[in-house]
Amino acid sequence: MITLRGDYYKYFYRVALSMGVSAVLLAILIQGSLSSISLSFLPKLLAVIAAVPFSCVALYIAASIFRTSLRAYRYRVIVAASETHVPSFFHFFLVTASRNMFVDMLPARLGELSYVAMLNRGYAVAAPTCFSSLIISFVFDLIALTLLIVCLILVQMLGTGNFLWLVPILCLLCAVLICFYMFFLPALRLITDRLGQYVFFKKGIGQKCNLFAKKIVVALEEAKKAAIGWRLLILSIGIRVGKYVALYALFVGVAVSFPMVQNDPAAAVIALISAEAGASLPLPVFMGFGAYEAGGTLAMVALGATKSVSLVMMLALHIVSQIVDYIFGGIALVVFFLTATSIAVADSVLENRFFKRAALVAAIVLATGLLLLVPQLRKVKKLGAIRPPDTGQIVERENDEPVAEVLDRTHGFIVWSSNRNGNHDIYKYSFQDKQIIQLTSHAHTEYFPRISPGGEKIVFARSNVPWVSQRNHYAWDVYVLNLVDGVESLLARNGTFPTWSQDGQAVYFLREGYKVVELDIASGHETVVLQTGENSVLPETVRLETPSVKPHDELVALTLRGSERAVVTMGPDGKLTKLGQGCQLSWSPTGDYLYKIDHGGKQQNAIFFIDSVTLDIKKWFDSPSSYSHEYFPKVSNDGDVLVFGASKGGHEHDSADYEIFLWVIGTPWESVQRITHHTGNDCWPDVYIAQ
Incomplete structure (x- = not known):
């Protein structure tokens, strides 16, 4: 005991x-x-996945449970033909669900071996019987697939679809089935009998291997004598139907994002069969990524879809199906470990x-x-988030809020990004009339507005798809908006964090996360100012954020991510000056000092001042109010005012309830002025003071 x-x-x-x-x-x-996904491609893919209706996912789950149940029952029928000890249907269901997960993970269907290991070591089913049930199941899967392809060819013939390229696949399947029926089993029996005559197979490991192969032959012959062929065929057809009903449900859900794609069931199933065939190739890839998409994309292109749409659809379908299958299989695996009765040897x-x-x-x-x-x-x-945050609502201004003196004695304005109308657009607050107006109303996300030196234009980043998290620095383009006539135009593709040069003739921006680029607006000529792994001492593994170029000097202030984690200044001679931790390092308008966000404030964050000569760092501003998690600091063009965002502790740049605040530099922290009063997300402000 x-x-x-x-x-x-x-x-x-x-x-x-x-x-x-x-x-x-x-x-x-x-x-x-x-x-398997490039970061520039990721936002588009996430947008497609996020748009998949839950009803389609629910149908996929239901169909997956249905086909798993049929497959488990088929395994049990085959095992019962040659074994006296047959585990329960529930045990077969656990093994089958786990097997489905492992088959998707490993190339060339090596995951099938998990079925043998779990059934043999967990429920004491003889290994030869496990292998024979796999072989028989594989053959009937091919038969069911052959019948399905015949049906598809007939459906396509009755319509105007392209079916000729399915004929070679059908011929290949038929050839494999004929060879198996006529040659495989007789040949295997003959080989095992002949091998027993050789010395190597009369003792030791050779004898054990030959005896094992003979047991598999016996199990196959016993299953054949059991006359269970019609039952297995019906179950196999049901498994195939359940599989492609499940995948087609996801296909329809993914196609919601592409109205131009026709939901032709036959064409879709052809693409799904091709994707599955690609994932089954003996390629050194995990979970079929790459091979699955290649097979499905080639099929969809042959059927008339564009390559880019096909790739997005197949990759989205693959990822969603993998997530569901892994959750389902993972739960089954946990239950298996807790219920297996004969792992290793007897407990006694x-x-x-x-x-x-x-x-x-x-x-x-x-x-x-x-x-x-x-x-x-x-x-x-x-x-970052795959869905945009809630828009929030307007809140009442508090009666005891101080009024900053600068608002009453100057003309100017603030711009920032806000999602208060359902999407991140650019907004403007005027000191003169104290009104907030919306400057942009594009369907895509916009952020990081920066005002030109003369105050007549702003540059900003706009996403490639309707929603992109600000954590992704790859899927953005740089635009300029003329505040005088309201005309906007594209400046550069694939760029973010745009800022102006001192004279307003050029714009600097970040491309692909590791290049700081200077764009001459008049000529459109681009120059790479800094690139990690190339014209800098920074290794190529480092990713950059919020580049800020010093006025009259190509001395770039950067925040580093990746293998390095620091805010630095990079000199034109390649000199690297580290300035500790933190983020959002920026030069002042005159280049006399720097400032950044770092820990050490009332609610973790505070704004810090850095002397450009001595590099001494001191706390510059830390709000005493409940909104004391500061972010997005920006000094005005005249150097007198600091605008920033602050939350009550929320951190995420594009979803937390940040409000916009204004502080006259040098005045008591208590005099800070709150500009926005909205529970939505307000971020990345800039301020211009009219001279």
């Missing part, structure tokens, strides 16, 4: 092992998904000693899984 201590180790072993394996698989899923033999060692192994697996998973979760978090 197992002692209480032994039961404890046994329980810990199974729970820790299941959690560890699940963490490893989830980390692999995230890594495989992110590594193992007792405490085995489970002590097993618990240690399980703890190592769990720790490894967490070490792999945590960095992947951080990557996901850094991608």
Whole structure:
């Protein structure tokens, strides 16, 4: 009998092992998904995934449960033909759901081996029987697929569809089935009989391998004698129908973002079959990423879709289906570990000693899984939200709010980005009439407005698709808006964080996260001022944010992300001057000092002043009010006023409730003026004071 201590180790072993394996698989899923997507392409893909209706996902889940149940029942029917000990349908269901996950993960269907391992080690089914059931299932899958392709060809023939390229696939499937029926089983029996005559196969490992192969032959022959062919064929057709009904449901959901794509069921199934065939190729890729999209995209292009649309659709469909399958399979795997009855050897033999060692192994697996998973979760978090934040609502101005003197004695305005009308657009607040007006109303996201030296124009970044998180610095274009006549125009593709040169004749911006580019507005000529891994001492693994070029000098202030984490100033001679942690490092209008955001404030963040000569750093502003998580600082063109955003603790740049504040530099912190009163997101302000 197992002692209480032994039961404890046994329980810990199974729970820790299941959690560890699940963490490893989830980390692999995230890594495989992110590594197959370029960051410039990511916002478009996320927009498509976010738009998939829940009803389509629910139908996919229901159809997946249906086909998994049929596949589990088919396995059980085959195993029962040659085994006296047959696990319950529930156990087969757990093994099958986990097998579906592993098959998607590993190339060339190597994940099928998980079915053998789980059924044999978990539920004591003989290994030859496991292999024979796999072989038989594979053959009937091919038969069902052949019948499905015949139906597709007939449907396409009755219409005007392109079906000729399906004929070679049909011929290949028929040839494989004929060869298996006529040659595989007789040849396998003959080979095992002949091998037994050779010395190598009469003892040792050779004999064991030959005996194992003979047992597989016997299991195949017993299944053949059981006369279960028609049952298996009906189940296999049901499995195929369930599979493509599920995938077509997701296809329809993904196609919602592409009204020009026709939801032709036959054409869609052809593309899905091609994608599945591509993922099954013996290529060294995880979860079929790349091969799946290539197969499906080629099929859709052949059927008339554009390459770009096809790629987005197939990748979105692949990712959503993987997420559902991994969650489903992961849950089944955890339940399997907790319910398996014969892992390794009998409990009565193992007792405490085995489970002590097993618990240690399980703890190592769990720790490894967490070490792999945590960095992947951080990557996901850094991608930002896939949906825009709530628009919020107007709030009442507080009666005791101070009024900054600058608002009464100067003319000028503030611009910033806000989602108060449903999308991030550019807004303007005038000191003279104290009114907020909307400057842009584009369907895509806009942020980081910067006012020209003369105050007559602004540059800003606009996303390539309706919603892009500000954490993504790749899917933006640079625009200029003339505040006099309201005319806007495109300045540069693939750029963000735009700023003006001192004379207003050029614009600097960040491209691809590692290039600081200068654009001459008149000629349109671009010059790379700084590029990591090229004309700087920064390694190419470093990513940049908020470049700020010193007036009259190409001395760039940067925030570094990636292998480095610091705010720095980069000299034209390649000199790198680090200025500690923090972010949003900027030069003053005259270049006499720098300022940045860093920790050390009332609500973590505060604004810090940096002497450009001594590099001494001191706290410059930290609001004493409840809005004391400062961000987005920007000094006015005359150097007298600081505008910034602040929240009550929320951090995310484009979703937290930041309000816009104005502070006359040098006055008491308590005199800061609140400009906006709205629970939506207000961010990245700039201020201009008329001379």
